[in-house]
Every structure is written in structure tokens, then in C-alpha cells.
Amino acid sequence: MNELLPLITYQPSPLEPSADAERVPATPTVATRSPLLPDRRPKRDFFVCDIFDAAIKSDIASLEHPIFSLSTKPDHNVRVYEHGDIFVKIKPSSDGLATVHDRDVLIFCISQLMAGLKEQRPASQIVRFKAHELLTATNRMTNGQGYDALKAAMERLAGTRISTNIVTGGKEVFETFGLIESARIVRETRDGRMQEVEVKLSDWVFNAIERSEVLTLHRDYFRLRRPLERRMYELGRKHCGRQSEWKISLELMQKKCGSTSTLKEFRRMVHEIVEQDAKHGHIPDYSVTLDDSDMVLFRNRGALMVKSLETPRLRMSLNAETYLDARVLAPGWDVYYLEGEWLDWITEAPRNADAAFLGFCKKWYERRGPPK
Structure with missing residues (x-):
């Protein structure tokens, strides 16, 4: 499982956009380049303004618990997670477990539905969108590779089955369900690229939307290269929130990240991310440090705290x-x-x-x- 490779040799997952695929005027050295992926749509087209203006939202349950695989290769292991009274069992399909990068599809759907509810439009469990809009909004490549990766992501999301007692929308679900119930290509171009897509969300996810059990994410979330970086940000967003700081032991964080590495290897990966964040400050909203006693400290960079004071x-x-x-x-x-x-x-x-x-x-x- 390649949860995290050294920055020099890092290979993106099939759904993760490749930084090398973008032509840039100059190639910065590994020591100086930002760990973030390039912002592929800095100049926003007028027809995707609504997509960009929708606040990025994720359901709280999957921010707190390790629903998605950190692996950049097909993960066919059955995962069981228990913490207190919470129980989650995650079974892969023949395509493997849904990954941290696959969840971008869910984030996009949740964000669009929450934006609609804010405007008092009724929410539907079936979300229809243009594939290009999703790829653009989530900072992905819009070439053939991007469309193929989107298809693969939807297959893993529908194929991954979950049994859990996590409550969403006041409902405790014990039966097995998929993160999405189904996905359908409504219209396809002659060269096989998707134009319009329909995704039916699971009852579990839709219950969370109806009860507003969601949190807003920073837009740079989609620019984080590494699955573990994304997962660490998710934990910080859920547990630190608007507090000034939040601490967690490295061992517990490994459990909540869903990492299958040894503790020694996990420590090395976290230490590398911490060093990169010290140089570049690339983790959104929070700075992250790791001390000698294996305590991970998330400190609020201030933007969320200021908003809390002003709002x-x-x-x-x-x-x-x-x-x-x-x-x-x-x-x-x-x-x-x-x-x-x-x-x-x-x-x-x-x-x-x-x-x-x-x-x-x-x-x-x-x-x-x-x-x-």
C-alpha cells in the first residue's frame, strides 16, 4: 500500500491529477516547489461560476471516521474500525475500496445539494451534473485520463459496501450499503467522454445532507497531493474546527486515518508532511507539528477563528x-x-x-x- 511516497518519487492515484501533466513555464526544484498541486483553473470561466461559488462541503461522519482508503493502488482488504461505541466495516468490490481521492465525487454532490438547500430548493437523492464541471471544480485534468478516472471512482464508490452503526440524520443504519447507490452516464460524446452524469446518493449520505450534518472545507483541499495530507486535514477540520488548537496522539491518529502502515512508517510519513508544512504552510486552515512524545498538534491558522469572531x-x-x-x-x-x-x-x-x-x-x- 503506497499511502505516501517520498515527494521526489510520488506517483498519483488514477483519480488524482498528475502535476507533471501540466505544462508550466519553469520547473521549480523539489526543495522549493509547493507541495500543493497547481491551481488548474485560476481564471474561472463564466459558465462555471456557480460551481466555484458553492461552498465545498463534506459529511461529518466520513471526516471523523476512516471510511476511505489511503492507498494509491487497488486496495482489496476488508477494513474493520472500532472506536468507543462506533463500529464500521468496509468491504471492497473487485475494483477495490473507494479512496480518499474518490470521495471528491461525494464532496461535489454534497456541495451542490447544500447550495441548493441554502437557496430553498428541494434536495434530491439523485444528482445530475456535467462531468466537466466536476473535474473543473475539483481541480482535475479534463482530458481523457480525467474522464476515465472519474468513471473508475464512481465504480469504486458504488462497489464499496459499508456496515456501520454511525448515526446520520438521526437514523442508525446497520444494513450494508454503498457510498453511492448507482451512477449513470446520461450522455456521452462520440469519443467516449462523459458529458452528463447521474449519481444516486446512499440513504446514509443523503440523511446527513437533509440534517445539515456537514462541514465546509477549504478550496485548497483539492490541491493536496497526498492521501494522508487530505486525511490529516479532514481530522483537523472535524476536531479542531474553530478552536485555537487540538492535540491527538500519533497512534490514535493512525487509527482514525485508517492507515495500515506500521507505527514507525506512519511516524515517518507524518514527519515528512510536518516538515513540508513548516516550509510551505500548505495544509489549509491549520499548521501541524509532531513532538518527541508522538503528539500531533493542529493549530488554527486564524482564518476560521476570525470568521467565528466576525460572524x-x-x-x-x-x-x-x-x-x-x-x-x-x-x-x-x-x-x-x-x-x-x-x-x-x-x-x-x-x-x-x-x-x-x-x-x-x-x-x-x-x-x-x-x-x-
Whole structure:
């Protein structure tokens, strides 16, 4: 499993765009070049403005737990992840497990649906889009290789089967399901390139969208070359959020990343990323350091914190019955304290504030239990 190769010899996965495929005026040395992939669409065409303007969103569950493989080669291993009361079993198809780079398809679909909900358009479990729009928005090549890789990604997403008790949208799912239920090419050019694509999201993912269980990602996420870099950013975004800093042991981070490397090799890979970040500051939103006691520290670079200070807390009126229901879902907790925590946590108004608050209270109690 090539989760991370040295920067000099790094080979992209089939879905990951190749930096070498782009013609650039000059080739910087390995020591000075940015670890980020080039921004392939710095000048945005007018017809993709809406795609770029949609905030990049991902469901919270797959940010927190290792749903996707870090491998850059076909991964046919069955993965089992347990943490506390959380259980996830991930089975590959003959094409292998869905990868961290494959999840770009899901991020694109989630982002478009969340943008529609913000404009009060109804969400549909079936998302139709032009393949070129997805490749452009996710900073991928739009040549034949890019289209072939997109097809392969959708096959792995549909083929990877998951059994879990992770709750999304207030629903606990135990049956096996795919990350996407199906994908269909609606229109194809004469040379075989996709024009229009339909993706049907799984109930698990769609439940998260309907309940706004999503977080916004930095646009440079799509420019991160290495699967492990992306996974580390995902963990930082989920757990550090708008806090000033967040610590995690290297061993626990390896588990949450889903890495199958030895701890020694994982330490080497993380150390290499940390060194690159110290030189270039390329990890979005957070700086990352690793100390001698194997503690990984994520520090907020400030953009999210400043936004948090500048953006006033959302104000919403809840029904009186909602507070009574909240006391049942989180016995012993002050429901008005929980309301304040909830308002600090959400970034945009949900469609159903009462249901969203009750879902928050349920998860709060499941994770923390009664107050101590």
C-alpha cells in the first residue's frame, strides 16, 4: 500500500491529477516547489461560476471516521474500525475500496445539494451534473485520463459496501450499503467522454445532507497531493474546527486515518508532511507539528477563528415542546446550555431548527453521557 511516497518519487492515484501533466513555464526544484498541486483553473470561466461559488462541503461522519482508503493502488482488504461505541466495516468490490481521492465525487454532490438547500430548493437523492464541471471544480485534468478516472471512482464508490452503526440524520443504519447507490452516464460524446452524469446518493449520505450534518472545507483541499495530507486535514477540520488548537496522539491518529502502515512508517510519513508544512504552510486552515512524545498538534491558522469572531451567533426560536424533548434525550443536562453549544457549533441555519437541535442533544448525550 503506497499511502505516501517520498515527494521526489510520488506517483498519483488514477483519480488524482498528475502535476507533471501540466505544462508550466519553469520547473521549480523539489526543495522549493509547493507541495500543493497547481491551481488548474485560476481564471474561472463564466459558465462555471456557480460551481466555484458553492461552498465545498463534506459529511461529518466520513471526516471523523476512516471510511476511505489511503492507498494509491487497488486496495482489496476488508477494513474493520472500532472506536468507543462506533463500529464500521468496509468491504471492497473487485475494483477495490473507494479512496480518499474518490470521495471528491461525494464532496461535489454534497456541495451542490447544500447550495441548493441554502437557496430553498428541494434536495434530491439523485444528482445530475456535467462531468466537466466536476473535474473543473475539483481541480482535475479534463482530458481523457480525467474522464476515465472519474468513471473508475464512481465504480469504486458504488462497489464499496459499508456496515456501520454511525448515526446520520438521526437514523442508525446497520444494513450494508454503498457510498453511492448507482451512477449513470446520461450522455456521452462520440469519443467516449462523459458529458452528463447521474449519481444516486446512499440513504446514509443523503440523511446527513437533509440534517445539515456537514462541514465546509477549504478550496485548497483539492490541491493536496497526498492521501494522508487530505486525511490529516479532514481530522483537523472535524476536531479542531474553530478552536485555537487540538492535540491527538500519533497512534490514535493512525487509527482514525485508517492507515495500515506500521507505527514507525506512519511516524515517518507524518514527519515528512510536518516538515513540508513548516516550509510551505500548505495544509489549509491549520499548521501541524509532531513532538518527541508522538503528539500531533493542529493549530488554527486564524482564518476560521476570525470568521467565528466576525460572524454573529445564529438566532433561532425553538418551540417550547422542543426543550421538553431535549430533556428526555439528554437527561441531567441544562437544555439552555446545550442550546448555546448548538448555536456555537452550527454554521448555517438548518431547515428544521427543532429537529436539528434535538439531533444535537441526542448525539451530545450518546458521546458524553450524564453530566459529571
